[in-house]
Amino acid sequence: MALFARTPIAPLEYSRTLWMRLWVGAVMLFLYAPLIVLVIFSFNDSKRNVVWRGFTTKYYEKALGNDQLVEALLNSLTIAALATIASLALGAVAAVMLWRFRFPLKGAVDGTISLPIIVPEICLGVAFLMFFAAVGWPTDLVWPFNLGAITIAHITFCFPFVTMVVRSRLATFNREQEEAAKDLGASEWQVFRDVLIPHIKPALVAGALLSFTLSLDDFVITYFTSGPDTITFPVKVYSMVRFSVTPEVNAASTLLIVLTVVLTFIALKAQGVKAIAETH
């Protein structure tokens, strides 16, 4: 009789109705099945991703032994780290500017800062290709300076997201705290460091995570700004996928998926799910 013991479904408990559950289940299956299959087949002892032929980790050894792939991954992580730091600084400062001051052409400045979010990736990629060609950006620098062009491009499309997140957080700031600090003798810098920064810290964490993933994820803009010696992970995987579909790509992809999941859980620990959801 357990079936009848449960409380009846209230009118607004849509998520308890059967068809809703089926729908959500089907959508989750749609979203996750390809990824799960990819992860499982990275352990498959077969050259082709078709039939299961037994468990192996040899493709992980192969992927980690592939110098180009490891270098590409290292490049990607370096670019993501640099772009995140710069985007945080630029984005936070821009948010403070837009939140605190009234100045001529404010609407235009506000709009221009958020333009890189709206302009299609392909157009931004093309723009950077032409820009670096026009200024004659050197392509034969030593690591990590050869990543400069890609990093600059990444900062340009990452920092507006940080601005967006920080600005919505600043809207909840109580300015009386700032005044109190100043009355007690704090300088502008001390107010910024000891009052404002602690308040926007959750937004900074969210913004950093967003920048890092956006940078790590980007293929199109990097594809246009990377030279022959500056391959990033997505660009490398792209050429591998174009060439052939191999378990080595699966292994490398699985490693990146694991990294994504770990980063997401770190963010969860720091913030809670709801706060992160609200940043989107």
Add this chain to the structure above:
Amino acid sequence: MAEQDWKTNKGVFAAVSLPTLFWVLLFFLVPMAIVWLYSFGENKGLTDIEISGTLENYKRATEWLYLTIFGKSFAVAALVTLICLIVGFPVAMAITFASEKWRPWLLLGIMLPFWTNLLIRTYALMMLLGTQGFANKGLGALWEGTSWLKTLVGLQPLPTWEPVQLLFNNFAVVFGLVYVHLPFMVLPLYAALDRLDRSLIEASLDLGAGHFRTIMRIVVPLAAPGIIAGVMITLIPALGAYLTPDLMGGTDSQMIANVIERQFKKANDWPFGAALSFLLIYAMFILIALQSMRKKVPEAS
């Protein structure tokens, strides 16, 4: 407290505004201006481009071939957005009305793919949809099952199963774009539905409207800003999509971004590519202008 006038504290204003303004000017506006200028140029030799103020590139973009590609890109992006809306709306409803315990996990379930690398997700989908992938095997099993059922009731069995081509065609492009963009739609929809006053839905149900009618007449109009936000957030990247049509499409499923890419890599016609880029940007601006116009109408009335 109101915003501070920049003149009252010039030092701080300079400190917070100059880095950003400098960056945006040098690394965004200047590159964009270069593209814009080049779109009025023509090729002189292999690497020389002369900015001659010609409108030839824009004229060429209005050729039938490019117009159909633009039209097709819009059609594909609109179809993808519509499918995402239909698929995503119930999911957003389910998350909104889920219990406190379940909601964060459902949200995380939608967000995790969003954080996962786009290329990896596209590749994973390609593996599944290949002629020997699981999607084909599943369809094959269904086919065999139907065939067996038909023999059971005494009919002719179906002809033997031939794997269908699920990849490298227009179907694959739409499927792939829906797969990639679904989280973009669900998250803004959820944000809008979450803010909804539930007593309005309860009132509608109490007054005798069915669930479907309540959703269409109460929930949808109230969540309209979120729906429009979701549509824009899905439509804009779908329109400029490069990777999915490139990897999953066939020869006839080129979208506008693929044509632009070709001008810069294979065809080596930068001025024409620049003109196409700017036409795509103008298209985005028109879409955004339409959205902001729609916002102002109800306020006026």
